[in-house]
Amino acid sequence: MFKTIKPKRISDYIVEQIENLIRKGTLKPDDKLLPERELAKKFNVSRSSVREALNILQEKGLIVSIQGDGTFIRPLTDSIVQDGVRSFMKRDPATAWELMDIRKTLELWAVKRATEMLDENSSNAIKEMFYDLEKDYKLGKRSENSDTEFHLSVIKAAKNTVLTHMMTSIFQVLRDAVNIGREYLLDAKGFSKEKLFNQHKMVFDAIIKKDPLMAENNLKKHLSFIDKDFKEYLYKMYNAKNKEKMKISNNENMN
Amino acid sequence: MFKTIKPKRISDYIVEQIENLIRKGTLKPDDKLLPERELAKKFNVSRSSVREALNILQEKGLIVSIQGDGTFIRPLTDSIVQDGVRSFMKRDPATAWELMDIRKTLELWAVKRATEMLDENSSNAIKEMFYDLEKDYKLGKRSENSDTEFHLSVIKAAKNTVLTHMMTSIFQVLRDAVNIGREYLLDAKGFSKEKLFNQHKMVFDAIIKKDPLMAENNLKKHLSFIDKDFKEYLYKMYNAKNKEKMKISNNENMN
DNA sequence: ATGGTATATTGGTCATACCAACGAGTTATA
């Protein structure tokens, strides 16, 4: 009935206006904005508030300010919206590692639960996803997608809506973190793909047999394997980062 | 060949530092940041620059500023947890039940982990929270807050930043769902308070003794108990829900 | 044609003052 009133700051109104002008196309890429001092006059606010607004827009990636030159509209393609968690992860692989622990814990619980309360619907869904996975494997295709989908189908079978949403988010974030690297690692190892598929198969079989404990155990093996793989990848990433630390800190101000 | 040099603004350095503190867990969810004026002194910069940094962090969703009160660290997993929950929860209390399952799973893992890698700092933090709980209990006060704090102190001891943020969000949502009702239930039962405290004590003792398995088991007992309690409450709520539908939907947008 | 220089413009930072919202403790009131 009543909505809470969040006091809007002046800068919010400015952000809103400028954002609209950009979306409507009135302000085109590379257009130069009025100087801060003049914007302040136009809006009849202080320069502080204008700057606050411009900072927000800059953080959103909509504009870019260049000292001594001016403020310019940025082509939208340049702006990559960064989610809070994701930006964290990119800078510090350890965070991804932590998230992986959480994933393991929840998924192990989920598979047991899913197996216990498996019904026909869930069973069919899981089968479908597994067959996709199998197909990809036999064709030698990247299984990145079907892999995730298979795991998610199992998780969904646990019939916990919140968990499903949560895990979907987590998988998304993890995928961002691992991205191409994982597939790359697998290629490098060669044997992994087969091993990986067999692990999936063992989990799948246990579920279909309605053996919760076996399902949990088999998944545990799989996840431990992934984990190692994942850790290794993160480790490489992390070390590569450190090696270039000097370079980075030297280039700290560079783009 | 040559990379362009983008001069870093002062606020960027501040953002970076604070972001790191959050990531490392030094700044935990709901922690209060120093006032802007004092931050300015600490960093030896002007308040403007501090504000610029805080605005950016706010835009990233890592903190939230409240006029007249202060600036606080926001759990960075709010989105992951609440995307799935918020909207459902209010429509269907059963969702809270699901969330409780997730809590159980994660917390059981956390307590084991925490006990395994318990160091002095964590130990002291947990002791402090437990003594608060004990005090509340002996004084017959509502233990709602100290209860949560105790649980969270244990979770923090697992040293998984993402988990800490996540569980903070979960507890928040759960508390929202249960609200006053829980305390009410306890009062109605009479015996519960003592039993509840003893359960906490058993968990606490096991942790201090560095016995991971016992800690896990004792917590499991506690959570099962809570669980039952919780379910009962939800059940009542759910039945009452239809009667008071109007009331609930009225409050839907309130905070 | 190249490189240096002067200057006006513009974003970046700082200091200060005041306003507005909040929390906590105190007092007044029912």
Place this chain on the structure above:
DNA sequence: TATAACTCGTTGGTATGACCAATATACCAT
């Protein structure tokens, strides 16, 4: 006694004016 109203210190929000630093431009020297 309980509760409402008030006071006051703290803290974020806004305004202003000053100065610094980077940039573009035009002009000058070589």
